[in-house]
Amino acid sequence: MILIWMGWDGIITMGETIKVTSADGFTFSAYVSGQPDAGKGLVLIQEIFGVNHHIRDMADRFGAAGYSVIAPAVYDRIQPGFEVGYTPEDIAKGRDVRMKLNDAQLIMDVEAAAAHLGQKKIGIVGYCFGGTVSWWGATRSKRFAASSCWYGGGIPGTKDERPNCPVQMHFGEKDASIPMSDVDAIRAAQPKVDIYVYAGAEHGFGCNERGSYSKPDYDLAQQRTLAFFAKHLG
DSSP states (O other), rough: EEEEETTTTEEEEEEEEEEEETTTTOOEEEEEESSSTOOOEEEEEOOOOOOOBHHHHHHHHHTTTTEEEEEEEETTTSSOBBOSSHHHHHHHHHHHHHHOHHHHHHHHHHHHHHHHSSSEEEEEEETHHHHHHHHHHHHSSSSSSSSEEEEEETGGGGGSSSSSEEEEEETTTOOTOOOHHHHOOOOHHOOOOOOETHHHHHHHTTTSSTOOOOOHHHHHHHHHHHHHHHHHHH
């Protein structure tokens, strides 16, 4: 199924929803964007809200930057087609599905998404819950050449895991769910990880559909993310 909609900058963008089969035979949906034959690829991991408009838009943005991008619907094992917005009720729904996920199966599906992109150099990027999964992609898989993690709330609890590739992280100074003490603990545990803190930014500062969106901080974090992937993916 091909989806067409108006992007952030008023530009019509287009991508396609496909099916991907994991190592255990489970089939899930994924949104793909960019050129399939691009020389570098990205697996893009959703927030707790599913592969919604924001995640598809981010996939298109990376696709326009020259990447072959896939955003796997990692909630499909629990609730296929799950997609919500950002109301308190939506947050509760997203958290409920998250708590039912099996993390080993989650990584299996992430690796299946990477396999769909072929043997090119592949990075992983994610937001909120996806920021945590991007960290796990670096530590629990050897498929990725670089990982960019945006405000992953589960990173502090797994900060001692060993990454298999270069990693950068982005946090908001005023993130109510990730205090600066947690960020300091990550720094202490992972001195080789590039960690950026955005003064005054809140959780979700990179999503223009949230009240916490901060365009200057998004622009800077995105610039850093693209430069990071350009360095490590070629």
